[in-house]
Amino acid sequence: MKRSVLVLIIALGILPALPRSNAWAQRGETYAITNARIVPITGPVIERGTVVIRDGKIAAVGRNVSIPAGARVINAQGMWVYPGFIDSGTTIGLTEIGQVPATVDVNEIGDFNPQLKAIVAVNPSSEIIPVTRVNGITTVLTTPRGGILAGQAALINLDGWTWEEMLVKSPVGITFNFPTIASGRFFDPETFQPRERSFEEARRQREERLQRVRRLLDDARAYAKAKRAAEAGVPEGNAANARDRQSLLVNPVLEALVPVVEGTLPLIVVANDARDIKAAVEFAEEQKVKIIISGGLEAPKVASLLKEKNIPVLLGPVLSLPRNEDDPYDSTFTAAKQLYEAGVKFAFLTNDAANARNLPYHAAMAVAFGLPRDEALRALTISPAEIFGVADRLGSIEVGKIANLVVWDGDPLEIRSRVRYLFINGRPVSLETKHTQLYERYRNRP
Secondary structure, eight states: OOHHHHHHHOOOOOOOOOOGGGGGGTTTTOOEEEEEOOOSSSSSSSSEEEEETTTTTEEEEESSSSTTTTTTTOOOOEEEEEOEEEEEEOOOOBBBBBTOOOGBOOOOSSOOOOOGGGGGGTTTOOTTTHHHHTTTEEEEEEEOOOOOOOOOOOEEEEEOSHHHEEEEEEEEEEEEOOOOOOEEEEEEEEEEEEEEEOOHHHHHHHHHHHHHHHHHHHHHHHHHHHHHHHHHHHHHTHHHHHHHHHHHHHOHHHHHHHHHTTSSSSSSEEEHHHHHHHHHHHHHEEEEEEEEEEEEGGGGGGGGHHHHTTTTTEEEEEEEESTTTSOOTTTTSSSHHHHHTTOOOOOEOOBBSSSSGGGGHHHHHHHTTTTOOOHHHHHHTHHHHTTOOOOTSSSSSSSSBOOEEESSSSSSTTOOEEEEEEEEEEOOOOOOOHHHHHHHHHHHHO
């Protein structure tokens, strides 16, 4: 019944039909981008080179590459080919219009929701997706927000009819909004009056929240131990009994945390202040869990500690104000340079959805304030791929990797440069967006 009503609504034009990406018509075809300046990221620049795309992968790259018979050829003379950029922290697919609650699905009620999967909430038809990808961003980490343990972050490509087609990796990690020491004047919801919170009270409240996380991780360890014991105690041949016993043990919250306490899944710790970053590192050492710092605008202040513990940073947004009123005006602009000089692995994030398209300019600002350009490009491509454990599939132009490629008519860190061709999963993707549609609609009006 519902399906019949939906078909009728689309037929009457009340809602637009949702067309598949025009790239699906080219599934399985071979493409060759020729005469281009190819920037592999992990190797030297190839002048007047060729990239061959077959079955969604990079089949060949180099100067003297034979073009397969029947391949669709793109003459990219005077253009640059880069791997698609990766935004290491967004809410793309989880939010559309901030003032329309029905389009926002970034958090849930409660402090502890590690079992929630961002990937299943992704809206592949979001208008934000094409706007983002036409500026060279082909992959993003979409992250849940809210609470203390917000849920499981997912790495997605920005093209696909369903979230399954967009998926690169999930979970990448569990978002941990690290409790901060928030002292000073605040609005008390219990009394509906402003009041002052002392540093000692704020520190105590932070410790209480961390203690709740400790107990939850201890429960996850006990849960994992109980499951192993139950499975080991089932006699051979009693598979049905094993399944029944396992079903009695399943706890979604603790189940999601087992990979964390076993060291196979990191906590993505959202923290910007140096004090919080240092406390997060100490917490990780105490609990013997892996962490990735997200935000990290004051990470340079504890860079030696991050380097020593081999903890990467998802840095940003770079285009933001200093954290403190007595910080230098350029403290966020120079953060990437300082992390690079300290030997800390980092990648850029926008921490946004609608403005994730500006990712290249976050990197460009870091370059303007001292970060080597090549390192900025690495922080947009191979570095996040390495941090997320997908460097064998993404992040550079190498044979065998997924063909997420962008053909630019200039330097991608320069705001005047434009994307001329875009491939995601080896398929050409339309450069049409809501913005271009509106431009064409109104540019010739009298």
